[in-house]
Amino acid sequence: MPTVTSPDGTRIAYERHGDGPPLVLLHGGLTRRYWDPLVPRFADDHTVILPDRRGRGESGDGEDYSIEREVADARAVVEAVEGTPVLFGHSFGGLQAIEAARVAPVAGVVAYEPAYLVDDYRETADLAARMQARLDAGERREATKLHLREVLRDDIEDFDAWLDEWPVWPAPVDHVENTLRMNRALEAHPLPDAFDVDAPVLLLTGSEGPAHLRESVRAVHDALPESRLVEFEGVGHSGPTEAPERTAEAVREFLADLTPTPAR
Incomplete structure (x- = not known):
């Protein structure tokens, strides 16, 4: 390659x-x-x-x-x-x-x-902190779900059921640390x-x-x-x-x- x-x-x-x-x-x-x-x-x-x-x-x-x-x-x-x-x-x-x-x-x-x-979303953005708390607790999947719900579908009540039908899941879990560092950088990037x-x-x-x-x-x-x-x-x-x-x-x-x- x-x-x-x-x-x-x-x-x-x-x-x-x-x-x-x-x-x-x-x-x-x-x-x-x-x-x-x-x-x-x-x-x-x-x-x-x-x-x-x-x-x-x-x-x-x-x-x-x-x-x-x-x-x-x-x-x-x-x-x-x-x-x-x-x-x-x-x-x-x-x-x-x-x-x-x-x-x-x-x-x-x-x-x-x-x-x-x-705008207001950036002023209150705390996704990186919430993901970090989940990772600190050893909950990689839950940290990943926080990110995906924020960027994919924030209007679904049973998000876990939706994820189970999403063809890509659970592959994003493999990249959760990289996703966290990205979100932390985005929150500081005006x-x-x-x-x-x-x-x-x-x-x-x-x-x-x-x-x-x-x-x-x-x-x-x-x-x-x-x-x-x-x-x-x-x-x-x-x-x-x-x-x-x-x-x-x-x-x-x-x-x-x-x-x-x-x-x-």
């Missing part, structure tokens, strides 16, 4: 599929496998690049963690691909894509509910008043996810100099896997509007 080395020495592994202008898919939770339903929808027309975030999948990890290091990882991937890529990120990967576009040349950005915390992003941005959201994420994507929309916002009716936070064809259609339309950029 190809790898790049991030500035702090961490090895970031990635897959490559297809041929054409580069499209880098940045996952949120779990690993690069999150994107499996979407890869065939783009690989005929694009070189699809799938990195694993640090500490997940086939990538290495560093002793110190920060959002800046995750952004540096994405930039290292951008600089390794041939051509100027479009970045497509989900959740934390959406934030990673937007932040990377501030420091690296990209042709465009797509972000599904990027994980910025805004949304800027304005983003210095030169590339066009497509923001995606669903009507059924947690309210704080729908508020966040609109705040990001307001802070960007050039962005388009599309909402999918009846879809939650995991829109790219809940509705892959609707997601792919919106992204393909956005990609078609971009001016092709020659390889570097």
